[in-house]
Amino acid sequence: MGVPAGRDVAVVTPWYPTRQVPFGGAFVQAMVEATASAWDRATVYHVDGWGARVPVPQDEAIMRSLPGLLTRGVRHSGTVAGAGLCYLPVPVRVGVSFAQSARRHSDALRTALGGRPIDASVVHAHVGLRGGWTALENARPDARVFVTEHATFLPSVLAEPDSRAMYDEVIRRATGVFAVGEAVRSVLVEAFPHHADRITFMPNPIAFGEPRQRPVTALRRWLYVGTLSERKGVGLLLEAFARCRAEDPELSLTFVGEGRLRAALTSRAQELGLAEAVTFVGSVLPDRALELMREHDLLIHPSRLETFGMTVVEAVAAGMPVLVTRCGGPEETLAGIEDAAGGLIDVTDDPDTIVAGYRRLRDRFPDGVDLPHARAVLTSRYGYEAxxxxxxxxxxxxTDTDGAVPAATAPLAATNPME
Known part of the structure; x- marks a missing residue:
């Protein structure tokens, strides 16, 4: 790859906030905003897969019509920090492999660009195939192409032979491949040991605005933020809350988010006699989620697997302690400040694990927690400037002249050949 003459950056992503899904891909939007000081011009290419269960003949007809449809479906606008935004709908038949989907994304972007390459000296893609492959196939020959992987479904991608082969090629061709944490990197290294030295780290950025005005004084208003799914452990959380509330009737629990378990959780809350103590607010915009964090006392995040755990860091940034499972990302993001930020618990199928963790945290709160210290450490690791x-x-x-290791990657510098 050649050395870029300017500081123009393109971001290729299958996820980005839209009017229909305003919270989708918020972490990509945060990356664009956070890196504004690093680029002179930036354009986001949102290649948005529109999944549909259609017969093969109908799907083939759609693909034949796609070039003409794209002339009407592509939308150019602006986004955060003065970056441009190109929205591109991509029809994808449900049931195709990740590799087949990636080729559709790549072909669609090429069509929208009129066969010309992306006009940027640096292209940064999100997720390996729909973002990474699409970027590599449409970048200028002299462009640097980077890929950040953060998908929890990565094992499903690599289980498909054609997708695994494509991912291997993505790593080989890219200038750099980043994982947001060891939970992701370990999967890639196991699948591609010959690329181990090419897979390094890049954290997600977190906005550290003003924390809550009044500090938390008691851990009674519980909060969960995320998808209402089995993987997130929300059923266990509700059962644990019921047991803890039996000891303290002043406890309340708020679920923020949507998912297929919402109806079941609502019904179970009623069975447990907790209808007045448990609130479901649905999906909200990121700003509102932060407001809710400042209004509650404790974030409980009992996920089975997280590649990073942005919600956990956001909660500490908002000035609230956290109780979170050792599910991959959180034990990395909170490394060294576990007790200062709140507490970690094991991933189990027993709600009493959450109950015991809550009791331990409650009994040492507030003297055993140091949220200002935890917040300062996390700012140095994941704040926009870092x-x-x-x-x-x-x-x-x-253009780098300070020669220093960035705070955001300093703890991982030993495994990052780019430092």
């Missing part, structure tokens, strides 16, 4: 420096060093190394 993440902007980390991206700038790899995007435009010829």
């Amino acid at each position: 993440v902007a420096r980390a991206h700038s060093r790899v995007w435009f190394p010829e």
Whole structure:
């Protein structure tokens, strides 16, 4: 790859906030906003897969019509920090492999670009295939192409032979491949040991605004933020809450998010006699989620698997303690400040694990928690300024003059050949 002459960046992503799904891909939007100081011009290419269960003949007819449809479906607008935004709908038949879907994304972007390459010296893609492959197939020959992987469904991608082969090629061709944490990197290294030295780290950025005005004084208003699914452990959380509320009737629990378990959780709350103590507010915009964090006392995140755990860091940023499972990402993001931020518990199928964790945290709160310290440490690791420096060093190394390891990647520098 050649050395870029300018500081133009393109971001290729299958997820980004839309009017229909305003909270989708918020972490990609945060990355664009966080890195504004690192680029002179940026354009986001949102290749949005529109899944449909259609017969093969109908799908083939759609694909024949796609070039003409794209001339009407592509929308150009603006997004955060003055970046441009190109929205591109991509029809994808449900049932195709991840590799087949990636080829459709790539072909659609090529059509929308009129066969011309992306006009940027750096292209940064999100997820390996729909983002990474699409970026590599449409980047300029002299462009640096980077890929960040953060998908929890990565094992499903690599279980498909054609998708696994495509991912291997993505790693080989990309300038750099990043994982947001060891939970992701370990999966990639196991699948592609010959690329181990090419798979490094890049954290998600977190906005650290003003924390709550009044500090938490008691851990009575519980909060959960995320999808209402089995993987997130929300059923166990409700059962644990019922047991804890039997000891303290002043406890309340708020679920923020949607998912297929909402009806079951609502019904179970009624069975447990908790209808007045448990609130379901549905999906909300990121700003409202942060407001709710400032209004509650404790974030409980009993997920089975997280590649990073942005919600956990956001909660500490908002000034609230956390009780979170050791599910991959959180034990990395909170490394060294576990007790200061709240507490970690094991992933189990027993709600009493959550109950015991809550009791331990409650009994040492507030003296055993140091949220200002935890917040300061996390700011140095994942704040916008730290993440902007980390991206700038790899995007435009010829312009880097301080020679310092970015705070966001310093703990991982030993395994990052780009440091």
